[in-house]
Amino acid sequence: MPESRLLILCHEEDKCLELRSYFEESGYQVICCVEYDDALSILSKEKNKPEMVILETDRGGRAVYETIDRIRAMSEVAVILLSEDDRLETQLYAYSKKIDDYIVSPVPLPLLEAHVEAVLRRTGDHKLSIIRAGALSIDYESRKIYLADEILKVTAKEFDLMEYFVQHKGMILSRDKILDAVWGFDYVGGYRSVDTLVKKLRAKLTKDYPYIQTVYGVGYCFDV
Numbered sequence: 001m002p003e004s005r006l007l008i009l010c011h012e013e014d015k016c017l018e019l020r021s022y023f024e025e026s027g028y029q030v031i032c033c034v035e036y037d038d039a040l041s042i043l044s045k046e047k048n049k050p051e052m053v054i055l056e057t058d059r060g061g062r063a064v065y066e067t068i069d070r071i072r073a074m075s076e077v078a079v080i081l082l083s084e085d086d087r088l089e090t091q092l093y094a095y096s097k098k099i100d101d102y103i104v105s106p107v108p109l110p111l112l113e114a115h116v117e118a119v120l121r122r123t124g125d126h127k128l129s130i131i132r133a134g135a136l137s138i139d140y141e142s143r144k145i146y147l148a149d150e151i152l153k154v155t156a157k158e159f160d161l162m163e164y165f166v167q168h169k170g171m172i173l174s175r176d177k178i179l180d181a182v183w184g185f186d187y188v189g190g191y192r193s194v195d196t197l198v199k200k201l202r203a204k205l206t207k208d209y210p211y212i213q214t215v216y217g218v219g220y221c222f223d224v
Contacts, residue, residue: 004120005029007050009039010082011058019054022109023116025224026169027132036067043075050077052120054112056105057083068097078123080115082107110170117167133166134224135209152204157182161197165212165222174219194219 006028010016016032023030031050033039036058043049053071057064068079080101081094091102100119103112117131121140131138137146143159145152154162160182165173175191183193198220202212213221 004052005031005048005050006116007031007033007039007042007053009033009036009054010056015056019109023113026113027137036063040067040070043071043077049075051123052078052080052116054080054082054116057081057085065094065097068099072098078119080119082112108170110168113169114167131166133169133222134211136162136166136211136224138163138166147205147209154201154204157197158201158204162201165220169222169224172215172218172221176219178219 006023008016008019008023008030010019010032011034013034016034020030020032031042033042039053039055043053055064055067064081068081071077071079079099080103081099082103082105083090083094084105085091086104094102100123101115103115130140135148136152137149138144138159139146140163143156145154145159145162161178164178164181175194178194179187179189179191182197183189187193198212202210205211211222211224213223215221
């Protein structure tokens with residue numbers, strides 16, 4: 001499956017380059033720009049159109065909404081808006097412009113990536129069926145995991161745990177959170193279930209790919 005294409009607009013070039021570097025390492029194709037007109041020009045082209053646009057608001061706030069109106073006049077591309085404005089009325093107004101997600105910045109990059117993946121999975125023709133992290137690829141449709149392009153034989157529960165780790169890449173996850181997410185709130189087992197399943201996944205990843213790291217006294221962190 002082709003890599004998903006992102007168009008990222010940030011008004012600070014250093015920030016734009018930081019986002020591009022991060023998402024390219026996660027397997028995305030990324031186009032960066034610092035001006036709204038440049039983003040609109042890219043979207044107007046017939047070939048290699050992005051599946052998603054990540055827009056950072058300007059200081060005045062007006063130009064970004066005018067840009068969103070122009071985007072919506074030409075495309076149904078998924079749009080995520082980054083803004084330092086956390087006011088409810090601002091967020092409601094932004095959603096009235098038919099954006100797909102509103103994220104208050106600054107935001108940790110792993111969390112931003114999780115929002116990107118969630119939006120891509122639900123936006124029609126641009127559904128994201130494969131997520132990549134380092135040498136790992138997770139195919140949601142077939143529920144298969146590939147390691148260095150070789151299929152990794154896993155149980156249903158191992159798939160669920162790996163999926164949860166990849167979706168929260170770079171975040172420290174407590175055993176409680178993992179239990180609730182993978183086993184469910186009503187599960188009566190304890191932390192041993194988490195530790196045992198992690199041990200099995202680590203063995204299958206081998207020492208060449210030590211992605212699942214122990215955070216002593218807390219839980220685990222998946223980091224490529």
